[in-house]
Amino acid sequence: MITKKKLRAEMILVRKQLSPQYITQSSQQISEKLVQSSFFIDADVILFYMAIRSEVDLRAAMKSAWQLGKQIALPKVNPKERTMNCYRIDSFSELELGSYGIVEPPSDPTKEIDPGTIPLVIVPGVAFDPLGFRLGYGGGYYDRFFSKYTSCIRVGVAYPEQIVATVYPESHDQPMHLIVTPQQIFNV
Numbered sequence: 072m073i074t075k076k077k078l079r080a081e082m083i084l085v086r087k088q089l090s091p092q093y094i095t096q097s098s099q100q101i102s103e104k105l106v107q108s109s110f111f112i113d114a115d116v117i118l119f120y121m122a123i124r125s126e127v128d129l130r131a132a133m134k135s136a137w138q139l140g141k142q143i144a145l146p147k148v149n150p151k152e153r154t155m156n157c158y159r160i161d162s163f164s165e166l167e168l169g170s171y172g173i174v175e176p177p178s179d180p181t182k183e184i185d186p187g188t189i190p191l192v193i194v195p196g197v198a199f200d201p202l203g204f205r206l207g208y209g210g211g212y213y214d215r216f217f218s219k220y221t222s223c224i225r226v227g228v229a230y231p232e233q234i235v236a237t238v239y240p241e242s243h244d245q246p247m248h249l250i251v252t253p254q255q256i257f258n259v
């Protein structure tokens with residue numbers, strides 16, 4: 072547990088030190104890789120996320136998905152239960168500031184999507200390891216989500232600096248199926 076906490080603090084620091092230009096360029100490259108992938112092309116609905124604090128920014132991939140007629144969903148967190156609900160968004164202008172400084176969809180019941188029907192989930196992270204395990208902010212939001220909704224393809228996105236030898240996975244940790252970096256797609 073101490074090692075995991077230490078690694079989280081270290082890796083948040085590593086990510087913080089990336090320059091805005093590097094983040095923009097890497098995010099663009101990851102977006103391009105995503106858009107060209109068969110798992111992306113085949114998905115009619117995709118759960119994305121809105122980047123916070125130097126995370127990979129996937130707005131370019133989201134725009135491409137809209138142009139291809141796909142539905143885009145974003146999570147809205149319920150910090151009390153540490154769960155996430157999913158809502159379709161049709162433009163970035165709908166979004167509002169939510170918990171943890173994350174830009175989120177409004178809770179419009181007409182736009183809520185059953186997470187069990189989402190075929191592809193793109194996942195942010197603090198670090199990933201070669202087995203696809205992910206270190207997040209420690210809320211367990213995505214682990215809880217994937218333990219309940221098991222049928223989607225889980226794709227982590229990361230700068231190469233975020234790939235580490237191990238993230239010290241625990242029994243509740245739900246691994247990614249693929250990790251996309253600006254240079255390559257790891258099939259784990």
Ligand SMILES: Nc1nc2c(c(=O)[nH]1)N(C=O)[C@@H](CNc1ccc(C(=O)N[C@@H](CCC(=O)O)C(=O)O)cc1)CN2
Nearest residue numbers: 120121122123146148171173195207208209210212213
């Ligand atoms: N962009 C993005 N959206 C996401 C996630 C994410 O990692 N990135 N999440 C992935 O799970 C969920 C939100 N999870 C989060 C959990 C904790 C903190 C956080 O800032 N925690 C504080 C300490 C606790 C607090 O303030 O209450 C911290 O780290 O300083 C942020 C996001 C859902 N949405």
Ligand SMILES: Nc1ncnc2c1ncn2[C@@H]1O[C@H](COP(=O)(O)OP(=O)(O)OP(=O)(O)O)[C@@H](O)[C@H]1O
Nearest residue numbers: 205206207208209210211212213214215218243244
């Ligand atoms: N399926 C689950 N059901 C209940 N609790 C869970 C589940 N998965 C994880 N948790 C709890 O959530 C807490 C945080 O888990 P962990 O440290 O792996 O978070 P994380 O993956 O880094 O965070 P996040 O997904 O929010 O970025 C742990 O204390 C764990 O017990």
